Structures are given as C-alpha cells and as structure tokens.
Amino acid sequence: MQPQFIIIHQQVAPYVAHIQLNRPKELNALNLELMTELRDALKALDADDNVRVIIISGNEKAFAAGADIKQMAGKTAMDMYNIDQFSTWDTIKKTKKPLIAAVSGFALGGGCELVMLCDMIVASETARFGQPEIKIGVMPGAGGTQRLTRAVGKALAMEMVLTGRFISAEEALRAGLINRIVPVELFLKEAIQLASEVAALSPLAVKMAKESVLKAFDSSLEEGLHFERKNFYLLFASDDQKEGMQAFVDKRAPVFKGK
Ligand code: CAA
Numbered sequence: 001m002q003p004q005f006i007i008i009h010q011q012v013a014p015y016v017a018h019i020q021l022n023r024p025k026e027l028n029a030l031n032l033e034l035m036t037e038l039r040d041a042l043k044a045l046d047a048d049d050n051v052r053v054i055i056i057s058g059n060e061k062a063f064a065a066g067a068d069i070k071q072m073a074g075k076t077a078m079d080m081y082n083i084d085q086f087s088t089w090d091t092i093k094k095t096k097k098p099l100i101a102a103v104s105g106f107a108l109g110g111g112c113e114l115v116m117l118c119d120m121i122v123a124s125e126t127a128r129f130g131q132p133e134i135k136i137g138v139m140p141g142a143g144g145t146q147r148l149t150r151a152v153g154k155a156l157a158m159e160m161v162l163t164g165r166f167i168s169a170e171e172a173l174r175a176g177l178i179n180r181i182v183p184v185e186l187f188l189k190e191a192i193q194l195a196s197e198v199a200a201l202s203p204l205a206v207k208m209a210k211e212s213v214l215k216a217f218d219s220s221l222e223e224g225l226h227f228e229r230k231n232f233y234l235l236f237a238s239d240d241q242k243e244g245m246q247a248f249v250d251k252r253a254p255v256f257k258g259k
Pocket of ligand 1: 025026027029030065066067068069106108110111132133136139140141142144
C-alpha cells in the first residue's frame, strides 16, 4: 500500500534512500499513522541491499513540529498505555544502517527526538530545535530527556526541557547537537553528499561502526571497548576488509560489496 504521510525516494544517489515526512499543513506533526509508515519504510530499507544510508527530512519550513497534539489531546493515561505510541520508535531505533536527518525549520518535541535518533544531522540555517512539551503540560516522551542531555550536556538540556526554549542551528552546532549548517537551499543536497560519502564505504564496517558508537551510550567504558574490539575482529571475516586493505597496498580505490 502507498504510504500517505511520507514519501519514499528509493535512490537519490547510489545506495542512498530518502524518506520525506509529508504532512506539510500540520508542520509534519508525527501522528500514529505517519510513525507507523516511517517504521515500516525504515524496516524495508534496512533490509534492502541496494540501500546503505537513509536520509530523513521534512520540508524547508519544518522537519517535524512534534507528536500530533490534536491526536493526543483527549487521551487518558490508559489510552496512552494501550496505544503505546512510542513502540514504533523501538523498531526505528534498531535500524542498522546510518540515518541522516536533514533538518530545516522546526524540529520540536518528537521532531527533535526523531532527529536525535538519527546518527548525523545536517541543518539549514533556519533550523530550530526544541523540546516544548513543558508548555503543553507534559514532558518529552520519546527520548528527549535522555538523548538531548547526552548530546548537549545537563545545563542546556535542563534549560530546553524546563523552559521549552528553541535553539537556533548556530546554538545547536556550538552545543554539539548537529554536524553542520548550510544555506536553506542546500540542506538536502548536503545531506545527500554526506550520505554518499558513507555509502561508498564498506556497508558492513559502517553498520558495525554505528553499532559500536551507539554502544558508548549505554555501557561502561570497559564493556564498550570489549564490544568495539569484537566488531573490529569480526570485520576480518568480510571480503570488504580484504578488498579495502589490498586496495590500499595496491594504491587503488577499493570496491566494497558488503560481503
Ligand atoms: N500537533 C498537531 N498539529 C500541529 C502541531 C503538533 N505538534 N504543530 C503544529 N500543528 C498544526 C497547527 O495546529 C496548525 O494547524 P491549523 O492550521 O489547522 O491550525 C498548523 O500545524 C500550523 O501551525 P501554526 O499555525 O501553529 O504555525 P506557526 O508558524 O504559527 O507556529 C509552531 C509554529 C511554533 C511550531 C507551533 O505550531 C507549535 O508550537 N507547535 C507545537 C509544538 C509542540 O508543542 N511540539 C511538541 C508536541 S508533544 C511531543 O512531541 C511529545 C513527544 O515527546 C513525542
């Protein structure tokens, strides 16, 4: 079935797919249906050998202005428990291939949380990041208090979560939340460029490297180092390792096959 709230561009560059959130009138508010479509699309692209990196974007005005407040407003705690709207996020979080967020305009609440679930973030100079849930009587629920704090530190995370203040792309870059800022007309192009750089490398090494970096967030140093070392050794079972190292010795460009 054709998705209704996202657009899937299968190949925007070799091995690069792009998912565009597409509820422009609602500033891409993340309703349950959109999140389900996003989860299903990511699952399919993660299993597709012709895709090595996935970009998620909104449009120039908004990446996403958060979870759909109108859909949630009348819900009881038991409704929320039964619907368990964040369970889709658990699957998205398991995506093995790198996710790049291309952000322009608002990335708020669940929008900011979705951005932070991605592995690298390219922002336009108009991007605004925030966790404004406190202003509507709740708090972040899809990772905001945890991922934001890990990304920018306690002081700024507390301020953003407790006041709902939005930060600019400049402030986000200074705080270490995002990777780079480009003029608004280039934000998607830059994300595709970055994705292509990664897509040219060994997809096995890339997946294991992603997994290892993420391990740093929920393990002790010792445990993380052990995990990293195992992945490093494991990559010597791949053809890509043989090809990458032989190409270096031969002074030629490697051709990675993901095997
Ligand atoms: N949910 C539902 N609809 C939303 C929405 C949201 N999160 N954000 C914007 N919209 C809708 C507006 O209701 C409006 O619809 P109508 O034209 O039908 O009235 C349309 O999008 C355009 O929005 P505005 O007219 O408000 O546009 P603006 O430029 O004046 O303001 C804004 C932009 C500052 C982003 C403002 O829309 C806003 O504050 N949005 C809500 C942000 C927010 O609180 N996000 C957190 C949601 S809770 C959450 O995300 C929980 C979680 O942890 C997952």
